[in-house]
Amino acid sequence: MMRVPYETVAGTLAALLEKLGFVPAQAALCARLFADTTRDGVYSHGLNRFPRFVATIRNGEVDPGGRPVRVAAHGVLERWDGRRGPGNCNAVESMDRAMTMARQSGVGCVALANTTHWMRGGAYGWQAAEAGMMAICWTNTMPNLPPWGSAENRIGNNPLVLAVPRAAGQVVLDIAMSQFSYGAVEGYRDRGEELPVYGGFDSEGRLTRDAAAIVASQRHVPIGYWKGSGLSVLLDMFAALLSGGRATYQVPPDPLREGGVSQVFLAFDPSQFRAAAELERMADAIVASLGEVRYPGEQVLRTRAENLAEGLPIEEALWRRIESGSVLEEA
């Protein structure tokens, strides 16, 4: 593990993205989103994900020049076509548009079809909160989770994000519908540790804390069992029906082909009702009522400060591939 300054990482990634066909502004935005994700400690979806992202550009799944276009509007409900552009850039643009509508009309909703993996969902919650807005957004995914009562992966883990602005620390929740992320379970397996709670099923269909068994079966468990299973189905229906795009069952079950997903971005602007300071006090009081329990997002600011001060942590071998540009040439 080495540490590389944030600006070096962002600049290096942007240069690579330009080589892949991004225009400079999009390259800078996309690079910053990858660097921000590692900066904030979401290592699974930051630099570690960059090689796979490059692969999805090289295989044509992600169009580096694809930009979202509005295809229909009914008041503050808009349908956009993501045109298979970079999912993280598309998501930033969609949340921006939802916020613009919310400033004017209290609420704004962008339903985005035909986009690609948004990487770290929490990024768009932070984006809204840092702009003083409350937001909810979610994405559907490829089928990677069995609905409760089935042994087959037919639903998505459909990450869901809720964000509330707060000067003393944004409150941002970013949860997938699987109890653990796929990377987290692999980490437990690699360390030979048992999961703290059931994380999935073994090949006989029994709930288990054995990470290796879950990696082998590829059967994760939804949060709350039947409850998260149902929530995944409804999030998928909302994303597909509002956007007119694909539902989970239509997305190829292959991380390198997981394109054409559907997303929803909702922004809320209650600042017309009360002074921002009053909303802040309400948010502060709710956070205080949790006592010693961390609020969602609390850890992020500490990690961010540390990584900005000391450099972003990155595996040396990966940094060499990025720095040299060899990551662009990999099959």
Place this chain on the structure above:
Amino acid sequence: MMRVPYETVAGTLAALLEKLGFVPAQAALCARLFADTTRDGVYSHGLNRFPRFVATIRNGEVDPGGRPVRVAAHGVLERWDGRRGPGNCNAVESMDRAMTMARQSGVGCVALANTTHWMRGGAYGWQAAEAGMMAICWTNTMPNLPPWGSAENRIGNNPLVLAVPRAAGQVVLDIAMSQFSYGAVEGYRDRGEELPVYGGFDSEGRLTRDAAAIVASQRHVPIGYWKGSGLSVLLDMFAALLSGGRATYQVPPDPLREGGVSQVFLAFDPSQFRAAAELERMADAIVASLGEVRYPGEQVLRTRAENLAEGLPIEEALWRRIESGSVLEEA
């Protein structure tokens, strides 16, 4: 257990509510909502809950004449004050208002402060779906759930509802943030059965499937552990900040004093984008992709048909208290 015809139940309840000070139209609506809940098989929140509801009118927590009023509006984001009216009637009115805005502007959001227990949250999902609308709504509650990492009940189980209209069967999810309802755990205890998965903590703070231990500790577990805990916090923040009303920590931890809660009602009308038939086909295809797995709400229609044909099931002793009106005189 006996069976009483739906219309007899609804009429009897309405007459009692008029005696408690409801105007006839509100009495009829409120009575129908209780009868509908039992009709649909949600027995914990239907007739069985009526005596407690009466008690909250008698103790002044619920104002039988309270009707919601709009206190602020910014575009399609409206703040209403529920004036401590009957929570189920207030919720119907709020969802209606959200749908009116959605028809005109694509999305409508009513944030309702100072309301009372809405009984069955799913009712307002069905209301929207039967009107051809997609909807999301939730409520905060008294503190009845420990946030992950705490032994104290500081967060609410904050029921969350998502609904999608579908002619072949509305898809309606109605989930609280606790893994099991309080009544369900008591049922397992009474039957001497173990919970199928962890439902809470014993008095030593260990996760357990022992229903009696959970009833004793009063420590339920959030769905997905840390994930449902975080989701409960964010749903509470949204409800309180959007409505300007109480957060969970401000609600007395007593079912007879659980007034002044905050709720959010979001309606979406995508029918401007596509013919309803096309949206139906999309919804049907998603439901079909689940295979043999039940979709959220599927069981309701079967139960409804049976209970309408055979009469609503109700404990004889309870029906005697309702039929005789003695339920109004109980302390």
